Amino acid sequence: QVQLVESGGGLVQAGGSLRLSCVVSGRTFSSYGMGWFRQAPGKEREFVAVINWSGTSTRYADSVKGRFTISRDNAKNTVYLQMNSLKSEDTAVYYCAVQKQTYGSTWLQAPNEYDYWGQGTQVTVSS
Numbered sequence: 001q002v003q004l005v006e007s008g009g010g011l012v013q014a015g016g017s018l019r020l021s022c023v024v025s026g027r028t029f030s031s032y033g034m035g036w037f038r039q040a041p042g043k044e045r046e047f048v049a050v051i052n053w054s055g056t057s058t059r060y061a062d063s064v065k066g067r068f069t070i071s072r073d074n075a076k077n078t079v080y081l082q083m084n085s086l087k088s089e090d091t092a093v094y095y096c097a098v099q100k101q102t103y104g105s106t107w108l109q110a111p112n113e114y115d116y117w118g119q120g121t122q123v124t125v126s127s
Contacts, residue, residue, distance in 0.1 A: 001026050002025070002098065002116040003024070003025045003026055004022055004023070004024050004116060004117060004118035004119075005022065005023050005118060006020060006021065006022045006094065006095070007020070007022075007023075007121060008020040008021050008121060009094060009121030010123070011124045011125075011126065012123075012124070012125055013125070014088055014126065014127045015086065016086050016125070017082070017085075017086065018083045018086065018123060019080060019082050019083070020036070020083070020094055020123075021078055021079075021080055022034070022036075022078065022080075022081075022118055023076070024077045024078070024096075024098060025077065027116070028102075029077040031102045031103060032053055032098050032101075032104070033050060033051060033052045033099040033104045033105070033106065033108060034050070034051055034072060034079040034096060034099070035047065035048075035050040035096070035099065035114055036048040036070060036079075036081045036095070036096055037097060037111060038090075038092035038093065038095070038123075039095070039120075040091060040092040043092075045095070045111055047061050047110070048060070048061050048064055048081070048094070049061070049064065049081060050106045051070045051071065051072050051106065052104070052105065053102070053103050054074075055071065055074070057105070057106045058070050058106060059107070064083075064090075067085045068084070069081070069082040069084075070082075079096055086125045088126070089125075090125050091125050092123060093120040093121065093122050093123075094122075095118050095119075096117070097111070097116065097118070098115065099113060099114055099115075100113055100115040
């Protein structure tokens with residue numbers, strides 16, 4: 001059974017930083033790309049960042065480029081999202097997800113290209 005457990009969310013002031021973590025079990029973590037998505041109240045889930053299976057390639061949504069960094073530690077089955085210079089519009093529930101196919105590319109950014117999801121962690125940025 002594949003499980004993803006996120007942590008690190010919370011309340012932070014605008015301009016602050018948070019680091020999200022997502023630990024994956026039940027799948028050969030090092031064979032799959034990982035993505036972070038977010039969903040704000042009343043909005044659809046949107047792509048935030050993706051990293052390939054080896055950690056050598058990453059892509060970001062334009063709205064977070066230059067502020068967020070995705071990384072992974074395959075020895076710990078963990079993917080991270082470092083979020084700096086947070087803005088009120090970053091407020092959302094953040095989800096990590098595993099790509100459906102092995103060794104997928106960082107062009108896989110649609111939610112339906114991911115088959116396992118974490119429970120979500122709330123990030124609230126106060127202005």
